[in-house]
Amino acid sequence: MSALLEVRGLNVVFSGFHAVTDLDFTLQQGELRFLIGPNGAGKTTLIDVVTGLTKPASGSVRFAGQEIVGRSEHAIVRAGVGRTFQTSVVFEELTVLDNLDLAASFRRPLPALLRRRRRISDEVAAALDTTGLGDLADRPAGVLSHGQRQWLEIGMLVAQQPRLLLLDEPVAGMSRAERERTGELLRLVARDHTVLVVEHDMDFLRRFASTVTVLHEGRLLREGTVAEVQADPRVQEVYLGRTRDELSKEVA
Ligand SMILES: Nc1ncnc2c1ncn2[C@@H]1O[C@H](COP(=O)(O)OP(=O)(O)OP(=O)(O)O)[C@@H](O)[C@H]1O
Numbered sequence: 001m002s003a004l005l006e007v008r009g010l011n012v013v014f015s016g017f018h019a020v021t022d023l024d025f026t027l028q029q030g031e032l033r034f035l036i037g038p039n040g041a042g043k044t045t046l047i048d049v050v051t052g053l054t055k056p057a058s059g060s061v062r063f064a065g066q067e068i069v070g071r072s073e074h075a076i077v078r079a080g081v082g083r084t085f086q087t088s089v090v091f092e093e094l095t096v097l098d099n100l101d102l103a104a105s106f107r108r109p110l111p112a113l114l115r116r117r118r119r120i121s122d123e124v125a126a127a128l129d130t131t132g133l134g135d136l137a138d139r140p141a142g143v144l145s146h147g148q149r150q151w152l153e154i155g156m157l158v159a160q161q162p163r164l165l166l167l168d169e170p171v172a173g174m175s176r177a178e179r180e181r182t183g184e185l186l187r188l189v190a191r192d193h194t195v196l197v198v199e200h201d202m203d204f205l206r207r208f209a210s211t212v213t214v215l216h217e218g219r220l221l222r223e224g225t226v227a228e229v230q231a232d233p234r235v236q237e238v239y240l241g242r243t244r245d246e247l248s249k250e251v252a
């Protein structure tokens with residue numbers, strides 16, 4: 001395995017507030033990595049930096065050996081980095097197929113764009129297959145359930161043929177059955193992509209994660225297997241402990 005993403009000495013500061021501090025983070029080619037941490041830990045900020053949305057105060061981000069700090073978001077997408085957002089980006093009036101086709105089309109040259117929809121392109125067919133949305137291909141995306149919409153978004157990313165997928169809380173708000181299916185989908189996608197998934201749910205991690213990175217207040221707290229991370233007293237204190245507090249608040 002070789003490193004696909006190498007973050008070194010990353011610092012992100014928003015108006016004096018240190019959102020990420022001295023972060024080193026490496027993803028090997030072909031990994032399915034989970035990123036956890038309490039609210040405000042810097043998880044989304046890390047994704048924002050890797051995708052060029054946020055400029056770091058200092059540090060380096062190398063993707064496939066190339067420095068990408070300072071490159072435009074568009075250039076980073078073209079280099080092969082795809083992401084989902086915490087909010088949905090599907091076009092509700094368009095069909096599932098059109099959404100996938102549109103997502104895939106950004107790589108096509110103009111003549112190919114004009115030929116759009118004469119046939120389903122290979123990458124769109126593959127995305128339909130991977131997400132299991134084939135039966136819904138001709139339905140408007142607006143009718144999809146929450147879970148199906150998330151799978152469509154993942155499919156839209158896959159259709160863009162990125163090398164690295166960054167998924168920000170893809171199972172948030174999902175039913176247990178939908179989570180399970182999403183986990184299977186992530187495994188499938190990770191067969192031929194490198195995938196970073198932000199997710200809080202420990203049951204989900206126990207089921208689908210191998211290596212987990214824990215951020216806390218913008219710093220790397222721990223990296224290891226699910227079992228190692230769960231057994232770490234510092235993680236229990238800042239992450240699991242807080243989750244328990246939140247849970248008891250919800251119950252009260
Ligand atoms: N554009 C911004 N301007 C100012 N502060 C920001 C900005 N973006 C993020 N922050 C702050 O940086 C910190 C890290 O935020 P971030 O969104 O990365 O956390 P997170 O780990 O994704 O949390 P969550 O689990 O709530 O999604 C938070 O304190 C947040 O308020």
Ligand SMILES: [Mg+2]
Pocket residue numbers: 043044045086168
């Ligand atoms: Mg976030």
